Amino acid sequence: MPALLVVLFAFLFNFVARGVADAYTVFLVPIEQETGWPRSTLTSVYALYMLVQGLAAPVSGMAFERFGPRVVYPAGLVLLALATLGGSMLEARWQLYLCLGIVTGLGVAAIGMIPAAALIGRWHRRHLGTAIAIAYAGFGSGILVIAPLAQLLIERLGWRGAYQAMGLLLAALALPVLLLPWRRLADGRPAEQDDGGATPVRRAGTGWRLPEAMRTLPFWGLVHVLFFTAFGMYIVIVQVVAMLVESGYPPIEAAAAFGSAGMLSVAGVIAAGGLCDRIGFRTTALASFAGTLAGILCLIGLYERPSPILLAGYTLLFGVAQGARGPIVSTLTSRIFVGGSATIFGSIYATMSIGAALGAWLSGLLHDLTQGYAVSLVVAAAAIGAAPLPFLLSPAIAGAIPATPPLRAGTAITAKGDAP
Numbered sequence: 185m186p187a188l189l190v191v192l193f194a195f196l197f198n199f200v201a202r203g204v205a206d207a208y209t210v211f212l213v214p215i216e217q218e219t220g221w222p223r224s225t226l227t228s229v230y231a232l233y234m235l236v237q238g239l240a241a242p243v244s245g246m247a248f249e250r251f252g253p254r255v256v257y258p259a260g261l262v263l264l265a266l267a268t269l270g271g272s273m274l275e276a277r278w279q280l281y282l283c284l285g286i287v288t289g290l291g292v293a294a295i296g297m298i299p300a301a302a303l304i305g306r307w308h309r310r311h312l313g314t315a316i317a318i319a320y321a322g323f324g325s326g327i328l329v330i331a332p333l334a335q336l337l338i339e340r341l342g343w344r345g346a347y348q349a350m351g352l353l354l355a356a357l358a359l360p361v362l363l364l365p366w367r368r369l370a371d372g373r374p375a376e377q378d379d380g381g382a383t384p385v386r387r388a389g390t391g392w393r394l395p396e397a398m399r400t401l402p403f404w405g406l407v408h409v410l411f412f413t414a415f416g417m418y419i420v421i422v423q424v425v426a427m428l429v430e431s432g433y434p435p436i437e438a439a440a441a442f443g444s445a446g447m448l449s450v451a452g453v454i455a456a457g458g459l460c461d462r463i464g465f466r467t468t469a470l471a472s473f474a475g476t477l478a479g480i481l482c483l484i485g486l487y488e489r490p491s492p493i494l495l496a497g498y499t500l501l502f503g504v505a506q507g508a509r510g511p512i513v514s515t516l517t518s519r520i521f522v523g524g525s526a527t528i529f530g531s532i533y534a535t536m537s538i539g540a541a542l543g544a545w546l547s548g549l550l551h552d553l554t555q556g557y558a559v560s561l562v563v564a565a566a567a568i569g570a571a572p573l574p575f576l577l578s579p580a581i582a583g584a585i586p587a588t589p590p591l592r593a594g595t596a597i598t599a600k601g602d603a604p
Contacts (some may be wrong), residue, residue: 230418270351428441
């Protein structure tokens with residue numbers, strides 16, 4: 185039962201974190217209309233959120249290991265509540281950057297995938313890829329539900345009232361979360377109840393550490409995958425609602441298309457986790473990148489000439505592949521760097537957020553320079569084409585081959601079932 189609860193809680197917190205943060209794409213147009221701030225300013229706020237989230241990811245991993253989930257998760261919810269409540273009272277650009285950029289990034293890092301991956305790794309071994317994929321599915325589910333809900337709140341309460349309502353709800357969630365049985369969930373699966381996974385089990389102190397991992401090619405290959413994936417994806421994601429609105433679609437329909445892509449990502453993410461266990465990481469990853477690229481090509485065609493067929497193509501292809509690389513890289517990190525700390529994945533995740541921040545910022549800059557979206561979409565397609573190269577060039581990444589960390593004095597490595 186605790187193993188199931190860990191996956192469920194990871195899903196729910198990812199649902200809240202990504203849903204609240206990505207709802208900003210729905211707020212972008214009404215904020216622009218009221219304030220008159222340029223698009224590059226508004227997208228740079230999203231870029232700042234992604235950058236802060238990424239840079240805070242290793243800190244989130246260290247805080248989780250030091251203080252545990254009982255402190256980290258409620259603190260993250262409080263930060264998100266402060267961010268959205270502050271967002272409802274914006275008067276100056278510095279407040280926009282502080283609330284919806286910096287504080288949002290810190291809150292998402294605290295309740296996002298870094299603590300989730302650490303908890304799941306303590307309970308699941310045999311079906312680690314599937315368990316992590318279910319947690320990642322919270323991202324798409326959050327976008328599906330919260331983005332259209334935010335649009336409805338904006339239409340009824342205005343964008344300030346919508347942010348205020350979201351902030352009050354997040355604050356109300358903090359106390360129940362504090363009372364969850366975190367001590368039991370953080371303990372992990374006892375050795376005698378191991379779930380039969382094939383991943384080697386290492387004694388404490390013998391797993392990978394971040395400086396050791398950074399001296400390997402697989403580490404930088406995984407960095408490459410997430411950086412270019414996020415760079416290409418967030419050139420598209422941060423402005424797709426605005427692009428559809430400017431192309432003539434009603435705001436609620438544009439938000440629904442964005443949310444539907446998020447909904448489809450739930451199925452895609454879960455499928456990616458299962459397919460990795462069945463047909464391998466390379467094939468699964470390459471198929472997901474092909475889907476993303478096809479979805480971007482549909483958007484390019486849609487921008488030139490509105491078409492329900494191309495809109496459906498974008499929603500289906502881009503949506504199914506959206507987020508699929510997350511569980512792939514998370515699982516690869518756990519399998520290649522066996523016994524590694526949460527800081528290793530946190531550092532890889534940080535580079536993803538840096539790529540997302542650069543993509544979001546560049547999309548706004550290119551929009552202001554060209555007064556359109558065509559150049560941004562072409563750059564996004566090129567980045568997605570470059571992202572899967574490590575799956576073609578690195579046998580360790582393609583086959584999830586565990587690496588052996590340097591032995592340290594006073595430690596020993598044992599395989600599952602071996603005598604200590």
